[in-house]
Amino acid sequence: MRRFSQACISTTPGGNFQMIESDVFVQAMQDMGVNFFTGVPDSILGGVIAELMNRRLYTPAVREDEAVGMAAGAYMAGKTPAVLMQNSGLGTSLNTLMSLNMIYKQPCILIVSWRGQEGKDAPEHLVMGEVMPQLLDTVKIPHRTLTEKTAVDDFRWVAQTFMQQQIPVALLITKGVVKGLHP
Amino acid sequence: MRPEQGTLISRAQAMAALLELLTDQPVIICNGFPSREAHKIVDRPTHFYMIGSMGNAPAIALGVALAKPNKRVITFDGDGNVLMGMGTLATVGALKPKNFIHVVFDNEVYGTTGNQPTISNVVPLEKVAKAAGYVNVERVLDRDDLVYEFKDMLKKDGPSMLLIKVNEFVEDAGRVLHDPPDITRRFMKAIV
Numbered sequence: 001m002r003r004f005s006q007a008c009i010s011t012t013p014g015g016n017f018q019m020i021e022s023d024v025f026v027q028a029m030q031d032m033g034v035n036f037f038t039g040v041p042d043s044i045l046g047g048v049i050a051e052l053m054n055r056r057l058y059t060p061a062v063r064e065d066e067a068v069g070m071a072a073g074a075y076m077a078g079k080t081p082a083v084l085m086q087n088s089g090l091g092t093s094l095n096t097l098m099s100l101n102m103i104y105k106q107p108c109i110l111i112v113s114w115r116g117q118e119g120k121d122a123p124e125h126l127v128m129g130e131v132m133p134q135l136l137d138t139v140k141i142p143h144r145t146l147t148e149k150t151a152v153d154d155f156r157w158v159a160q161t162f163m164q165q166q167i168p169v170a171l172l173i174t175k176g177v178v179k180g181l182h183p
Numbered sequence: 184m185r186p187e188q189g190t191l192i193s194r195a196q197a198m199a200a201l202l203e204l205l206t207d208q209p210v211i212i213c214n215g216f217p218s219r220e221a222h223k224i225v226d227r228p229t230h231f232y233m234i235g236s237m238g239n240a241p242a243i244a245l246g247v248a249l250a251k252p253n254k255r256v257i258t259f260d261g262d263g264n265v266l267m268g269m270g271t272l273a274t275v276g277a278l279k280p281k282n283f284i285h286v287v288f289d290n291e292v293y294g295t296t297g298n299q300p301t302i303s304n305v306v307p308l309e310k311v312a313k314a315a316g317y318v319n320v321e322r323v324l325d326r327d328d329l330v331y332e333f334k335d336m337l338k339k340d341g342p343s344m345l346l347i348k349v350n351e352f353v354e355d356a357g358r359v360l361h362d363p364p365d366i367t368r369r370f371m372k373a374i375v
Binding site: 036038059060061062063065066067068069070071072073074075076077078079081095096098099100103104105106166 | 209211231233234235236237238239240242243244245246247248249250251268270271273274278363364366367370371374375
């Protein structure tokens with residue numbers, strides 16, 4: 001299986017920066033022990049979700065709060081869960097994260113695509129895109145933004161934080177860091 | 184007076200009848216009075232009492248059911264809760280977990296906040312569940328029927344929904360005394 005190394009990071013057609021392959025991303029999650037994946041799709045996460053579906057690991061949800069609830073149930077039944085969502089889904093799932101996960105000490109890895117980062121996206125993403133890091137700080141959800149250069153450390157941080165604090169942690173995925181469906 | 188009123192038992196009476204039929208199955212109980220009443224009737228470590236995240240009880244139960252396919256997983260839910268998380272009926276109907284039993288105590292009000300009406304008097308939730316893909320759905324009005332149907336659902340492949348029309352009576356039950364992290368820990372230990 002392919003893991004993080006120079007061999008698994010591809011160069012974009014533009015040639016200037018590199019991307020993490022979806023299968024390497026999924027393998028890193030599995031290596032971390034994650035064995036229950038649910039969520040609601042986003043284009044940035046399209047490649048990862050396709051890979052999860054190939055590996056028959058993905059249970060689709062219809063809303064992000066439902067996904068967070070399913071992940072909590074799976075956690076209590078012995079699984080290590082991850083929830084994939086667009087950052088708009090953070091708004092939808094905020095009450096569940098705060099009145100279930102935070103209160104009951106139920107950890108969960110949130111893989112959140114950062115739409116509207118730096119104001120470059122469709123209008124509906126701009127407000128959330130601008131305030132998301134502050135929003136996560138306010139609700140005390142630890143977060144880190146994945147980059148191709150720091151990927152190994154980023155995953156190590158997620159694994160450690162999630163185990164120690166027993167609450168949701170968010171790994172933010174910006175556009176072009178993980179390979180999508182359309183290279 | 185609503186047409187079905189007058190023949191109904193209370194939620195606590197219905198719940199007590201169901202809990203008598205259960206032993207060590209995981210039961211996820213929605214927020215508000217249902218959790219308090221279940222806790223008062225019988226406090227088992229296999230009970231996951233919710234205090235928040237309204238609408239998410241069946242989602243949590245679904246997560247447990249998918250991760251523990253050999254255990255029969257039950258969720259005690261209310262009409263206001265189902266209406267809030269109605270999408271989960273579709274997720275359950277699509278995934279079809281055989282070990283999933285969804286009990287809905289339907290009193291047509293948001294009881295915990297002062298009996299404001301829901302819309303379940305005009306929206307038959309068990310029909311929504313059936314249309315979404317639940318395999319067995321039953322709507323019952325009295326104790327004999329609910330015991331008969333619940334016993335049957337415990338034997339059958341699901342997903343199943345048992346909708347019990349109940350009156351608005353609320354049992355005098357205090358808040359659940361366990362700390363939420365303790366509820367998580369003991370539930371996890373009990374359902375291993």
